[in-house]
Amino acid sequence: MQIEVNNLTKKFGKKKALDGLSLSIEEGVYGLLGPNGAGKTTLMCCLLGVYNSNGGSIVVDGKADPKGALLSAHCGYLPQHFDMFHELTVAEALRYFATLKKIPRAKGAEEIGRCLRTVNLEEEAKKRVGALSGGMRRRLGIAQALLGDPPLLIFDEPTAGLDPEERMRFKNIIAAVRHRHTILISTHIVDDIDVICNRVMVIDRGKLCAQGTKGDICRYADGRVFTLPREQEASLNRPYYLENVFEEGGQEHIRILSQIPQPAVARPAAPTLEDGYFALVRGEDL
Amino acid sequence: MIARIRLAWLNIKGMRFRYFVPLILYYGLYPLALYCRQLTLANLPGMERELPLFACQLAQQLFPLGLFFHLHSFFKEQYDSGAQQLFEIYGQRRSDWLWDCLLFWAHSTALLLPALLIHRRYLGEFALLATRWALLFFFYTLFFLLLSKLLRTTLPALFLCLVYHIVFAFVYTGPSAYSLYTLDPPLSWSFLFPRYAYFFGLLLLVAALVYLLQSYSFFQNFSQRLRQFAKDAFHGKHRRRWIAGTTALFLAAGFGCYLFLKPVQMVYSYRQAEDHFLAYLQRNGLPFQPGEDDYFYYAEAVNFGLANYMDDQVEPDYESIALLEYAHVYYAIPLYNRLRWEEMPPLSLDAVADTPVNDLSMLLGEGAPSQFTMGTLHLAFRRQLCEEIAPTGLIQNEYYRRQVQGLSFAQLEEAVQTSLEEAGLDGITDPGHFAEQCTLNRDWLYQNLDLTATQKLQIFAYCRIYYTLLRQSEIEGTPFDLSPLAARPVEEIDREIDPVAQMVNSHPNQKERTARYSGESSHLGIWTSDIMNR
Numbered sequence: 001m002q003i004e005v006n007n008l009t010k011k012f013g014k015k016k017a018l019d020g021l022s023l024s025i026e027e028g029v030y031g032l033l034g035p036n037g038a039g040k041t042t043l044m045c046c047l048l049g050v051y052n053s054n055g056g057s058i059v060v061d062g063k064a065d066p067k068g069a070l071l072s073a074h075c076g077y078l079p080q081h082f083d084m085f086h087e088l089t090v091a092e093a094l095r096y097f098a099t100l101k102k103i104p105r106a107k108g109a110e111e112i113g114r115c116l117r118t119v120n121l122e123e124e125a126k127k128r129v130g131a132l133s134g135g136m137r138r139r140l141g142i143a144q145a146l147l148g149d150p151p152l153l154i155f156d157e158p159t160a161g162l163d164p165e166e167r168m169r170f171k172n173i174i175a176a177v178r179h180r181h182t183i184l185i186s187t188h189i190v191d192d193i194d195v196i197c198n199r200v201m202v203i204d205r206g207k208l209c210a211q212g213t214k215g216d217i218c219r220y221a222d223g224r225v226f227t228l229p230r231e232q233e234a235s236l237n238r239p240y241y242l243e244n245v246f247e248e249g250g251q252e253h254i255r256i257l258s259q260i261p262q263p264a265v266a267r268p269a270a271p272t273l274e275d276g277y278f279a280l281v282r283g284e285d286l
Numbered sequence: 287m288i289a290r291i292r293l294a295w296l297n298i299k300g301m302r303f304r305y306f307v308p309l310i311l312y313y314g315l316y317p318l319a320l321y322c323r324q325l326t327l328a329n330l331p332g333m334e335r336e337l338p339l340f341a342c343q344l345a346q347q348l349f350p351l352g353l354f355f356h357l358h359s360f361f362k363e364q365y366d367s368g369a370q371q372l373f374e375i376y377g378q379r380r381s382d383w384l385w386d387c388l389l390f391w392a393h394s395t396a397l398l399l400p401a402l403l404i405h406r407r408y409l410g411e412f413a414l415l416a417t418r419w420a421l422l423f424f425f426y427t428l429f430f431l432l433l434s435k436l437l438r439t440t441l442p443a444l445f446l447c448l449v450y451h452i453v454f455a456f457v458y459t460g461p462s463a464y465s466l467y468t469l470d471p472p473l474s475w476s477f478l479f480p481r482y483a484y485f486f487g488l489l490l491l492v493a494a495l496v497y498l499l500q501s502y503s504f505f506q507n508f509s510q511r512l513r514q515f516a517k518d519a520f521h522g523k524h525r526r527r528w529i530a531g532t533t534a535l536f537l538a539a540g541f542g543c544y545l546f547l548k549p550v551q552m553v554y555s556y557r558q559a560e561d562h563f564l565a566y567l568q569r570n571g572l573p574f575q576p577g578e579d580d581y582f583y584y585a586e587a588v589n590f591g592l593a594n595y596m597d598d599q600v601e602p603d604y605e606s607i608a609l610l611e612y613a614h615v616y617y618a619i620p621l622y623n624r625l626r627w628e629e630m631p632p633l634s635l636d637a638v639a640d641t642p643v644n645d646l647s648m649l650l651g652e653g654a655p656s657q658f659t660m661g662t663l664h665l666a667f668r669r670q671l672c673e674e675i676a677p678t679g680l681i682q683n684e685y686y687r688r689q690v691q692g693l694s695f696a697q698l699e700e701a702v703q704t705s706l707e708e709a710g711l712d713g714i715t716d717p718g719h720f721a722e723q724c725t726l727n728r729d730w731l732y733q734n735l736d737l738t739a740t741q742k743l744q745i746f747a748y749c750r751i752y753y754t755l756l757r758q759s760e761i762e763g764t765p766f767d768l769s770p771l772a773a774r775p776v777e778e779i780d781r782e783i784d785p786v787a788q789m790v791n792s793h794p795n796q797k798e799r800t801a802r803y804s805g806e807s808s809h810l811g812i813w814t815s816d817i818m819n820r
Contacts, residue, residue, distance in 0.1 A: 013507055048374075048375045049374070049375070050375065072374075072375045072376070077371070077372060081369070082368055082369045083368030083369065084363050084367035084368055086300075087299070087300045087301070088299060088300045092299060092300075097376070099289050099292050099293050100376045101376050102289065105292075
């Protein structure tokens with residue numbers, strides 16, 4: 001499946017949630033990275049036809065898809081807050097979605113079983129959705145997205161609020177299904193993208209800042225990342241962006257991002273995806 | 287279509303026990319309320335008219351609430367849950383919501399129809415009822431879904447439906463061009479269709495609005511915000527506070543609106559009307575209490591339009607009518623109980639305390655009791671008497687004491703003779719027969735136009751004593767002699783006569799005599815002294 005988004009604009013009142021955004025998606029696992037309010041959810045909703053765009057175009061496999069009908073018919077979607085059908089059992093909830101997705105009844109039971117196995121919820125099939133933990137509900141959300149084996153999967157903030165064990169489970173699920181689907185994962189947690197995705201798109205304030213492999217994003221921070229003991233922070237040239245504080249050899253160190261030369265006490269470091277992301281979204285402040 | 291039915295079934299499963307709430311309303315609460323009402327009206331002969339009215343009103347108040355509850359419970363996952371977007375994304379056809387609407391409507395109507403069938407005795411013709419409620423449910427369902435689709439949340443639609451329902455089913459129940467409900471005139475095909483066509487016009491307008499507005503981004507934005515707000519408020523972690531706060535706010539706003547738009551009270555229960563009547567009396571220095579003679583006579587005078595019941599604090603329309611009707615009921619129910627045939631059930635004022643006083647007044651005027659409470663010769667006599675008393679400024683019992691009970695028997699006899707002479711009735715050859723006629727067939731004297739009511743009152747009192755003692759002497763075989771009574775006051779003789787009158791009335795020979803007369807009160811025989819001035 002090939003998706004081309006050209007110059008997409010979406011306004012909410014006077015605010016532009018998407019501002020002439022262009023990107024392309026082919027096979028693979030795509031990470032959509034951006035701070036809160038960057039326009040990630042709006043982009044997904046425009047792709048799926050939940051919102052009508054105010055300008056631009058979406059082309060799916062060479063065909064224009066202004067209302068999102070082509071994509072929504074071939075996609076599984078996990079919304080940011082998947083929380084519904086508390087009184088139904090897990091299997092019944094999935095049967096509901098299978099019917100909604102027009103999966104034939106004969107095939108439905110088999111599909112539900114397959115998806116439950118994939119997300120490791122087989123034993124909870126007869127439990128009420130309301131009795132599931134937050135992580136399990138998220139897995140149920142993934143299961144409903146997988147129903148019907150759609151070529152495109154879109155996950156909106158799938159790991160937000162999950163404990164480390166559930167996040168690991170999610171990564172494992174993605175690893176298990178990545179070969180059969182094009183997957184678009186929106187998040188502001190860089191670690192998730194780092195492990196799961198082979199392509200990354202960074203958006204901020206409704207615009208695409210960068211698109212490429214993880215290495216491509218890392219390169220935006222080349223020569224701009226430094227580490228130094230925290231006690232030496234006063235000697236740094238401003239402006240710089242303090243990324244994190246860590247301990248090394250029993251001493252507290254800091255990791256900074258800066259576009260200007262720094263004194264010798266600040267040792268250059270190899271950039272990570274997180275450095276690249278910060279370089280893109282904090283670039284103007286530095 | 288089969289897929290929509292399967293989804294609907296899962297939706298119903300998801301409602302769990304909430305599914306049965308409307309059924310409890312239709313098949314538990316409603317019949318129970320009807321039964322309780324039936325018990326309170328058990329002694330009222332006009333129950334056959336009062337109960338259907340109550341049944342219709344209660345149906346209009348309860349049944350739509352059941353529908354709203356089902357609507358919200360059924361569609362909340364689709365419009366208010368955390369994954370509402372999934373319903374829009376997963377291959378929803380444009381017509382799907384219409385199927386949902388039709389399925390839900392057919393299901394809700396089917397749930398209600400047996401209730402209508404069971405209660406058709408009170409509610410009216412079943413075909414008409416079923417059509418009316420099906421149309422009403424269709425209107426609400428379509429309106430609810432259109433608005434929910436437009437705003438992407440059910441809460442505003444639920445709120446609007448509830449407000450409309452409360453206004454027209456509880457606050458203002460009178461006839462209105464804007465009301466879907468009706469008690470008056472009674473349902474008919476010719477009434478039903480033009481009226482509901484008007485509302486379907488409104489639905490078309492809403493549908494057109496939904497069609498036009500839903501593609502505009504400003505509206506998407508608005509609905510998105512509204513939905514987010516509703517979700518945060520009612521499904522977020524502070525939902526208890528929100529629900530409590532919103533409820534408190536609505537109650538406060540509702541109370542404020544009530545104070546501002548305070549509806550005119552159009553219907554007064556008997557108890558409420560009594561409170562207002564008492565308040566009027568208190569304000570005007572008439573400290574009578576229900577059960578006292580003075581209170582009864584004041585109500586009688588009001589009933590005949592001879593005493594005031596209005597001051598500047600009495601609302602001129604509904605309240606004043608209620609006071610007048612209260613006086614009528616307060617006066618007419620004891621009158622009926624006194625004059626009724628033995629086989630007719632007595633009426634209790636306590637049992638009807640919560641019944642609208644205008645209904646009671648109507649029942650007394652149109653039902654079985656009316657033969658004793660409307661247009662009778664006795665009432666005409668009492669009216670005439672009250673008119674004669676009014677210029678004296680006396681209350682009826684004071685007047686009676688002055689004109690009858692305060693006199694000696696000789697004085698009363700003299701007054702009676704004078705009256706008879708004036709009326710040309712002085713040539714009576716058989717005084718015993720005359721006394722019997724005046725005692726057992728009061729209508730005969732009531733119809734005499736040459737006597738005043740006061741003269742008739744005196745003749746009734748004299749004849750009662752005369753006839754009772756005459757019959758006693760005939761039954762016991764003792765001599766008949768009135769001379770020892772001459773100097774004694776009538777009030778004293780009256781009290782002594784009561785047990786004698788009771789003895790005479792129960793004698794088989796007397797019963798034969800009584801049966802000869804067919805006047806309104808002939809079946810009572812000789813009256814006891816306590817009702818002689820009532």
